[in-house]
Amino acid sequence: MTTPLDILNAAPRDTAVAMMEPLVECSPWVVDRVVDARPFASAEALSAALAETIASADAERQRALFSVHxxxxxxxxxxxxMTEASTGEQHRLGLLALLPADARRLADLNRRYRARFGHPFIVALHRFDDLPSLFAAFEQRLAAAPAEEHAATLAEIASVIRARTARAFGPGSGVQAHPAAATLE
Incomplete structure (x- = not known):
């Protein structure tokens, strides 16, 4: 059986780029640096390569990546x-249909976070089951020192990439995991 990862590994470069871009939020430079490292032995190897590319970038480029989220x-x-991936991730926790009090609280947290750190709050939403736990994590990270928060943001992005890659290319992902995959069957 041909897997989505097999298709990615065998795809022409442009198709592979299109298949990988949803894994990293609006940052095609990351995919461009990683795509030629194919073939990837596993979804984990692919996500590790993407996360390492981000981690090894200079702080200015990392902050630019943070800002596109x-x-x-x-x-x-x-x-x-928002990208399809971000829309689905935010929808799962009800962030796209908040009660007015929750919407005001989240708007205030977003404003305070951006004022303190200069970019949007980035979190791997797949790790949260409900809004109270998300709000608690948001408040906790607002109190972090800038260097600590920068490292936490990189870790959250890596977690998002791992989850997205597992859904698209991991065991049990269907060959139709990405529209570009359908054209290669």
Missing amino acids: PELAGREAAEGR
Whole structure:
């Protein structure tokens, strides 16, 4: 049986790039640096290569990558400008249909975080089961020192990449895991 990872490994470069871009939020430079490292032995190897590329970038490039992420239930969500992956991740926790009090609280947290750290709060939403636990994590990270928060943000991005890669290319992912995969069958 041909797996999505087999298809990715055998795909022309442009198709492979298209298949990998949803794994990293609006940062094609990461995929461009990793795509030529194919073939990947596993989804884990692919996600590790993407995360290592980000981790090894200079701090300025990392902050630029942080800045392209959408705020939780922020302007990008309201305007329908989030990626499909971010939309699904935020929808799962109900962030796209918050009660007014929760929406105000999240807007305040987003504002305070951006003022303190200069970029949106980035968190691996797949690790949370409910809003109270997400809000608690948000408050805790707001109190972090900038260097500590920078490291935490990199770890959260790596976790998001691992989860997205596992869904798209891990065991049990269907050959239709990405629209580009359908054209290669």
